[in-house]
Amino acid sequence: ELPKTNLKVVGAWGNLSQYKNFEQPFWSKEITDKSKGAITAEITPFNEMGLKGAEIFRLMRLGVIDFGSTVLGYVAGDDARNEAIDLAGLAPDVATARKISDAYKPAYDKFYGEKFGVKVLGIWPYPAQVVFCNGEIKGLADLKGKKVRTGNRTLAEFVEALGGTGVTLAFNEVVPALQNKVVDCAITGTLSGNAAKWHEVSTHIYELPVGWSQVMFGVNQRRWQSLDPKVRAFLEKEIAGLEDRIWTAAAEETQQGFDCNVGKDTCTMGTKAKMTLVPVSGGDRELLKKVLSETVVPKWAARCPGDCMPVWNDTVGKAIGIEAKAR
Amino acid sequence: MSAFLDRWLALADRLSVYAVRIAGLMILASAMLISYDVLVRKFLLITVGGADELAGYAFAVGTSWAFAFTLLRRANVRVDALYSRLPSRACAFLDLLGLVCLLVFVGYLAWRAALVLQDSILFSTRATTPLATPLWIPQSLWVAGFSLFLFAIVPLIFIVAQALVTGDDARVSRLAGARTNEEDAAEEKEQAARLTTLKTIRER
Amino acid sequence: MLGTTLLLLLGLLALSLPVAAALGVLGLLLEQLYSSMPLSLAMGEVAWSASRDFLLVSIPMFVLLGEILLRSGVAERMYGAMVKWLSWLPGGLMHSNIGACAVFAATSGSSVATAATVGTVALPLVKRHGYNERLFLGTLAAGGTLGILIPPSINIIIYAVLTDTSIPKLYLAAIIPGLTLAGLFMALVVVACLVRPAWGGTPLRTSWGERIASLPDLLPPLGIFLVVVGSIYAGLATPTEAASLGVLAALILAACFRRLTLKMMIEAFENTMRTTAMIMLIIVAAYFLNFVITAIGLTGMITNAVSGLGLSPYAMLVVVVVFYLVLGCFMETLSMMITTIPIIAPVMVALGFDPIWLGVIIVILIEAALITPPVGLNLYVVQSLRAGGRLDDVIVGALPFVLSMLVMILLLALFPGLALWLPSLFRT
Ligand code: NA
Numbered sequence: 001e002l003p004k005t006n007l008k009v010v011g012a013w014g015n016l017s018q019y020k021n022f023e024q025p026f027w028s029k030e031i032t033d034k035s036k037g038a039i040t041a042e043i044t045p046f047n048e049m050g051l052k053g054a055e056i057f058r059l060m061r062l063g064v065i066d067f068g069s070t071v072l073g074y075v076a077g078d079d080a081r082n083e084a085i086d087l088a089g090l091a092p093d094v095a096t097a098r099k100i101s102d103a104y105k106p107a108y109d110k111f112y113g114e115k116f117g118v119k120v121l122g123i124w125p126y127p128a129q130v131v132f133c134n135g136e137i138k139g140l141a142d143l144k145g146k147k148v149r150t151g152n153r154t155l156a157e158f159v160e161a162l163g164g165t166g167v168t169l170a171f172n173e174v175v176p177a178l179q180n181k182v183v184d185c186a187i188t189g190t191l192s193g194n195a196a197k198w199h200e201v202s203t204h205i206y207e208l209p210v211g212w213s214q215v216m217f218g219v220n221q222r223r224w225q226s227l228d229p230k231v232r233a234f235l236e237k238e239i240a241g242l243e244d245r246i247w248t249a250a251a252e253e254t255q256q257g258f259d260c261n262v263g264k265d266t267c268t269m270g271t272k273a274k275m276t277l278v279p280v281s282g283g284d285r286e287l288l289k290k291v292l293s294e295t296v297v298p299k300w301a302a303r304c305p306g307d308c309m310p311v312w313n314d315t316v317g318k319a320i321g322i323e324a325k326a327r
Numbered sequence: 328m329s330a331f332l333d334r335w336l337a338l339a340d341r342l343s344v345y346a347v348r349i350a351g352l353m354i355l356a357s358a359m360l361i362s363y364d365v366l367v368r369k370f371l372l373i374t375v376g377g378a379d380e381l382a383g384y385a386f387a388v389g390t391s392w393a394f395a396f397t398l399l400r401r402a403n404v405r406v407d408a409l410y411s412r413l414p415s416r417a418c419a420f421l422d423l424l425g426l427v428c429l430l431v432f433v434g435y436l437a438w439r440a441a442l443v444l445q446d447s448i449l450f451s452t453r454a455t456t457p458l459a460t461p462l463w464i465p466q467s468l469w470v471a472g473f474s475l476f477l478f479a480i481v482p483l484i485f486i487v488a489q490a491l492v493t494g495d496d497a498r499v500s501r502l503a504g505a506r507t508n509e510e511d512a513a514e515e516k517e518q519a520a521r522l523t524t525l526k527t528i529r530e531r
Numbered sequence: 532m533l534g535t536t537l538l539l540l541l542g543l544l545a546l547s548l549p550v551a552a553a554l555g556v557l558g559l560l561l562e563q564l565y566s567s568m569p570l571s572l573a574m575g576e577v578a579w580s581a582s583r584d585f586l587l588v589s590i591p592m593f594v595l596l597g598e599i600l601l602r603s604g605v606a607e608r609m610y611g612a613m614v615k616w617l618s619w620l621p622g623g624l625m626h627s628n629i630g631a632c633a634v635f636a637a638t639s640g641s642s643v644a645t646a647a648t649v650g651t652v653a654l655p656l657v658k659r660h661g662y663n664e665r666l667f668l669g670t671l672a673a674g675g676t677l678g679i680l681i682p683p684s685i686n687i688i689i690y691a692v693l694t695d696t697s698i699p700k701l702y703l704a705a706i707i708p709g710l711t712l713a714g715l716f717m718a719l720v721v722v723a724c725l726v727r728p729a730w731g732g733t734p735l736r737t738s739w740g741e742r743i744a745s746l747p748d749l750l751p752p753l754g755i756f757l758v759v760v761g762s763i764y765a766g767l768a769t770p771t772e773a774a775s776l777g778v779l780a781a782l783i784l785a786a787c788f789r790r791l792t793l794k795m796m797i798e799a800f801e802n803t804m805r806t807t808a809m810i811m812l813i814i815v816a817a818y819f820l821n822f823v824i825t826a827i828g829l830t831g832m833i834t835n836a837v838s839g840l841g842l843s844p845y846a847m848l849v850v851v852v853v854f855y856l857v858l859g860c861f862m863e864t865l866s867m868m869i870t871t872i873p874i875i876a877p878v879m880v881a882l883g884f885d886p887i888w889l890g891v892i893i894v895i896l897i898e899a900a901l902i903t904p905p906v907g908l909n910l911y912v913v914q915s916l917r918a919g920g921r922l923d924d925v926i927v928g929a930l931p932f933v934l935s936m937l938v939m940i941l942l943l944a945l946f947p948g949l950a951l952w953l954p955s956l957f958r959t
């Protein structure tokens with residue numbers, strides 16, 4: 001028997017499937033059912049609170065938010081460690097992304113525990129970030145000379161390493177910008193690009209995932225300690241289950257995004273469009289590895305001082321067989 | 328005491344005028360920088376980048392630097408549906424109450440803004456953009472604007488309270504009264520008229 | 532909780548506190564009353580992210596653009612041209628007023644500036660030509676409101692930011708309704724002057740030669756429109772970038788007309804930043820209040836309460852129209868938008884209304900609020916431009932145009948394509 005407990009949770013983007021199909025039902029229904037009514041929770045997505053995502057962990061540190069989640073890339077400004085698991089091109093498939101996230105999770109728990117008083121409860125991804133272009137591309141090398149809208153710094157560095165230009169733009173300005181060739185290409189999730197009608201203003205979609213926009217879910221440590229140990233154990237177990245489900249769904253949704261954008265009959269979660277899927281060639285995989293180890297990781301390593309690099313090499317580096325040095 | 332407060336307010340007034348002009352210049356500079364960015368992007372196919380980020384900082388800083396001027400020109404909007412029907416004594420009380428509430432709100436805001444700055448220094452926070460601007464730079468200028476506002480509102484509240492106690496409602500209204508619709512409109516008119524050389528339209 | 536919040540809000544506003552302070556203090560009070568968490572500690576973070584929103588950066592750009600343009604002398608030239616083209620209609624110069632407002636609206640983001648600028652040029656002519664003064668004043672007050680419907684528009688930008696919708700789409704959506712509404716205003720004048728020919732004043736005659744000769748005077752406003760609106764669709768710029776280009780263009784115009792001086796720029800700076808700071812303090816307070824009411828669960832409660840009413844979408848639309856008409860009588864328009872849209876827009880969108888279409892409807896309702904007494908800034912602007920006379924003349928003259936606005940809303944409800952057709956072309 002669990003004691004009566006009420007929780008307040010801040011979720012990630014409320015307009016996306018991750019919130020609507022997983023976070024929201026999990027907190028507002030599942031945990032109550034599974035705890036036989038003992039645990040209740042109210043969840044609100046951060047964007048409905050007028051927040052941008054970059055302030056979530058700071059607010060958890062202040063105790064304004066108990067349970068909260070945000071995209072790690074959004075808080076990269078507070079510490080470069082937040083980029084560690086989502087460096088551009090680091091995880092070319094969902095299995096690798098999961099391996100990397102799991103390997104680095106203890107490092108986040110230690111860092112956030114010490115600096116923010118936040119306990120890490122889960123890390124999960126959005127569907128893969130891929131490149132949409134208005135105009136033909138045949139592979140990575142074709143990004144050369146192109147203006148590409150990127151969502152974060154490591155993606156911008158990745159595009160620049162390939163000879164393109166990274167452009168920052170608000171998400172809802174991307175459609176007119178692509179249409180009018182203010183930018184040639186833009187990066188977002190396969191399915192979110194479909195939902196935002198990018199397929200109407202772009203022609204080619206490149207199959208390689210360049211990022212996963214992982215979300216970290218955590219709780220203020222004081223609040224966590226104030227909960228009954230049985231409640232904590234219950235929550236940890238349930239959240240682990242949620243984490244698994246979101247990872248599985250991210251793989252499915254990534255594929256759905258491709259299927260819908262190219263107009264396959266298997267498309268059920270979006271609008272069927274007529275884009276061209278550009279496959280990843282062997283040469284591209286080589287190029288990716290080169291850009292990753294020669295530019296993306298060293299540049300990041302240079303802005304992540306202290307024990308940051310040794311820890312990364314020990315965890316992520318070991319998991320995927322890369323050893324990084326700051327340049 | 329009263330002379331000291333008057334001098335203090337006059338100093339705040341002068342500073343607020345300098346601050347608001349610099350703020351305007353920052354906005355103009357942002358407009359020029361963004362225009363330059365757009366034009367070279369279109370015609371020379373070069374992306375300079377960062378103009379939007381810098382304009383965002385100029386906007387935040389410029390706005391906070393203009394708060395004091397907005398206060399001293401009584402330009403903060405108030406709903407005067409009831410106010411405009413009240414006797415001058417009641418209005419004077421509401422004027423002081425309005426100032427105190429502004430002090431409570433902006434004072435609290437200024438304190439929290441300073442703590443945001445403190446966090447950015449603590450974490451050495453940088454923008455997640457190619458420029459990677461250290462955020463303490465724009466944020467300390469931003470907080471400076473709030474400080475100027477506080478520097479202006481404190482003597483204003485004392486002077487208004489003094490005038491209220493001595494029954495000088497006219498002075499309260501001059502310093503802190505709600506701008507009437509007529510005042511707003513008259514100013515729009517004055518601006519439009521002063522600068523318009525009316526060419527008469529001939530009748531046939 | 533809902534009742535208490537509403538009472539507190541109305542009470543604080545009725546006390547005539549500065550709107551920003553009222554919203555901020557309300558947020559602090561609600562935290563004390565209903566939250567177990569120290570929500571107000573978030574105020575600094577909320578303020579910082581709102582204060583450097585790149586879309587909001589266009590607000591000072593548009594205000595500065597207007598301030599420079601106002602001082603450049605383009606308005607009277609443009610009005611002269613509109614007189615030559617439109618004054619043959621029954622109602623004469625009153626059509627020039629509406630036409631000039633529509634043209635000036637295409638360069639200005641604000642209604643008050645539009646009414647003030649066109650009114651200054653037009654009002655000296657009312658007595659000379661024997662018009663019905665009330666109707667003449669009405670065309671200026673109402674015509675001025677077109678300033679926020681025909682793009683560019685500060686109010687559309689604020690709607691876009693509050694609802695996370697696309698500014699380019701909203702601009703496109705507002706063009707046909709803006710021109711249609713100008714047409715409805717003109718139709719109202721024609722009907723009035725056909726029923727009462729005496730209201731129409733002495734007719735003016737203009738030759739085609741004069742009309743052609745006046746065309747160059749329309750070039751400066753057209754140029755500004757092309758820069759601040761056209762550049763978005765030509766693929767040159769995003770909305771904020773377009774506003775910046777507009778500032779540059781206005782500076783060049785002012786220099787060409789030899790009006791660009793240091794003194795003029797300093798005045799423009801002071802006015803621009805005073806207006807911007809006023810708007811932003813309210814926006815910051817409203818963001819904080821929104822954070823608090825979402826965190827204490829009030830927003831969800833309101834949404835549930837409204838959906839619990841079980842109204843059909845169109846019944847709900849009628850409720851929203853009446854709500855804005857009533858509130859618009861008493862509240863300043865900017866504060867009204869910022870306090871109501873975050874709650875009303877999600878409810879309406881959940882009922883199936885298109886957020887772009889809804890934006891056009893709300894902007895038209897804001898236009899109505901600008902000319903309904905007792906709080907209607909355009910009424911006061913026009914009144915202040917007169918040599919004398921009673922405010923009632925302006926109020927009575929402007930009221931029929933509120934009907935035109937309601938007709939426009941009805942048209943949009945019957946034919947949503949009026950708003951949605953242009954954006955749909957743009958997307959594919
Ligand atoms: Na306009």
Ligand code: NA
Pocket residue numbers: 859860861862899900901902903904905906907908
């Ligand atoms: Na009104």
